[in-house]
Amino acid sequence: MANRVTVDRPVVVIGAGPQGLAAAAHLVERGLEPLVLEAGDGTAAAVSEWGHVRLFSQWPELADPAAARMLAPTGWTAPTSGYPTGAEWVSGYLAPLAKALGDRVRYGARVVGVGRKGRDLLVDAGRAEQPFLVHVRDGAGIESRIEARAVMDASGTWGTPNPAGADGLPALGEHAAADAGLLTYRIPAFEGAAELAGRHVVVVGNGHSAATAITELGRIARAHPDTRITWVLRRGTVGTTFGGGDADELPARGALGQRAKAAVTDKLVDLVTGFRTERIDLTGGQAVLAAEDGRTLDPADRIVVLTGFRPDLSFLSEVRLELDYRMQAPVRIAADIDPNTHSCGSVRATGAADLAQPEPGFYIVGAKSYGRAPTFLALTGYEQVRSIAAELAGDRGAASRVELVLPDTGVCGGSGVFDTSTPTGSCCAAPGLQPVSVGLAPVAAAVPAEGEC
Missing domain, CATH: 3.50.50.60 (FAD/NAD(P)-binding domain)
Structure with missing residues (x-):
């Protein structure tokens, strides 16, 4: 018999960005009902704010497979090459995907709190048997609560940039x-x-x-x-x-x-x-x-x-989280993404087991799953939500299977010595040490969704 937490309740996905919409597509494909809550007035509101910036990933790396399968009956064709701008990513893929999801996506719905029904953070008794309560505020300031069987936080980090101050706090003035x-x-x-x-x-x-x-x-x-x-x-x-x-x-x-x-x-x-x-x-x-x-x-x-971003954890104060104390990322992936020590080789792909929290059924995905760490790619998020959707559907084999090898950055030895100007050694051949010319062709640029400072 199904646990009553799972009956007639959606999986709430916070954020209608690339990972949030991909999560919804995977959930639908698994026979689970998603509800995507987007604080902005339109699809991928954060991406739209940097729509003028060109991505450094090509189109094939920017469309999730389950999303592509959902879009196929609409006549949508996946672009096969080129580096889109943020605006082109929205218009050419994310907006059509949101349209295909229909009323499963709700705009102007800002999540202001997540908890367990009838249980504050302190209470153990019967906690896992209770549904999540997602507190939402609309554009008019009206608040409501949504019961959910599970929650995937794909809200990103765009709204919380790091300050100029070197101590992590805003500089004076x-x-x-x-x-x-x-x-x-x-x-x-x-x-x-x-x-x-x-x-x-x-x-x-x-x-x-x-x-x-x-x-x-x-x-x-x-x-x-x-x-x-x-x-x-x-x-x-x-x-x-x-x-x-x-x-x-x-x-x-x-x-x-x-x-x-x-x-x-x-x-x-x-x-x-x-x-x-x-x-x-x-x-x-x-x-x-x-x-x-x-x-x-x-x-x-x-x-x-442009000193990077940090996760907004303010609305998760009643959710039991296990985060790395430096990067504010899930502890099981912290060592792999730590910019202080990350060395040769690509960061490994992460899935449901890596992102699971002490609060059963709650997951942080997408750029927010990297906390304050940089180098997040859209591909990483797509693999995360694929694995979590499989886990929520009870397909443990698919959830544990790794279906992605991330591209190597070619960067070695962490982010460098902090307190000296003396160059440090590298664990691999030093790339690109020769002078290069600056051409006038458009540059494939970095974006917050893909990798930050």
């Missing part, structure tokens, strides 16, 4: 700089150079989004030589900033880092290492970054902070 329009946590749109040409722009960050911004700003500086670009790294060494080059099994990702390196080599960009921001002072319509060691940068007209 950071909020004021943002309010004044001098600081942003998003990759700017670079359709025209007029706004930034001839200005001083500071980019803070060490990942793919920072490399994207630096590459495009380098183009502006090349066309407008009076433009100044300063790239700020917290670490004392360049380390893995420029990526794996030719050793990266995602060629566009490897090329991205090398183009950013060329912008530095060609002196279009000033690279500052070991700069840990403590304070941002406003002066004369500009902003001055000050480091903990007393150094200051020249006044900037714009500060672009």
Whole structure:
């Protein structure tokens, strides 16, 4: 006999982004009923916010197999090549998938809490036998509760960017700089150079989004030589900033880092290492970054902070979680994704067993499953939700089977030494050490959904 928790109750999926919609497709294919709750007003609202950025994964790596099977009867054809922008990913795949799911996707539904019916965090008795209660607030502020047999949190991390402050907290004056329009946590749109040409722009960050911004700003500086670009790294060494080059099994990702390196080599960009921001002072319509060691940068007209993201755990306070204390990611995958120690080889794929929490039936998936760690790929999330859907359907064999080998980054030895400018050794042949030219063709850029600073 089925447990009463499972009778006539959906699997609630939080977030109608790439992983959330793929989860719904897998659940439907398994005969389970999903309900996708999206805080935004449309499909993949977060992806739409960086719609101008081009992904470094090709189309075949961006469409989930179960989703493709669901879309096939509608006449949808999977693109076979090319690197879409975020907007093209939405219009060409995610929006049609949401349409195919129909009223299983609910927009303007912000999840503000998850718990067990009649049981707060402290109560053990009969806990697993009770359904989840998902508290939802709509755009008008009206709250409701939905009973669920299981919950998959695919809400991502886009809404909670890391600050410029080196201690993980906003630098003194950071909020004021943002309010004044001098600081942003998003990759700017670079359709025209007029706004930034001839200005001083500071980019803070060490990942793919920072490399994207630096590459495009380098183009502006090349066309407008009076433009100044300063790239700020917290670490004392360049380390893995420029990526794996030719050793990266995602060629566009490897090329991205090398183009950013060329912008530095060609002196279009000033690279500052070991700069840990403590304070941002406003002066004369500009902003001055000050480091903990007393150094200051020249006044900037714009500060672009691309230091990665962190998970929003505030609405999960009544769910029993087991997360790594550093990365805020599920403990079973923490060692594999830790940027402090990750070395040669690709990160392994993760599934239901890796993502299971002390709260039975609750899973964190997608970019949020990586917590504060970078290098998340859409492929990773698709494998996660495939495995979890199988587990929820009782197919333990399929849940435990690994159906994905992730592409190697070509990066070795972790993210580099933090407190020294002395270069460190590498466990593999150093890729891409030769100077490379910066062409004028469109760059396949990094995006928050795929890998962050």
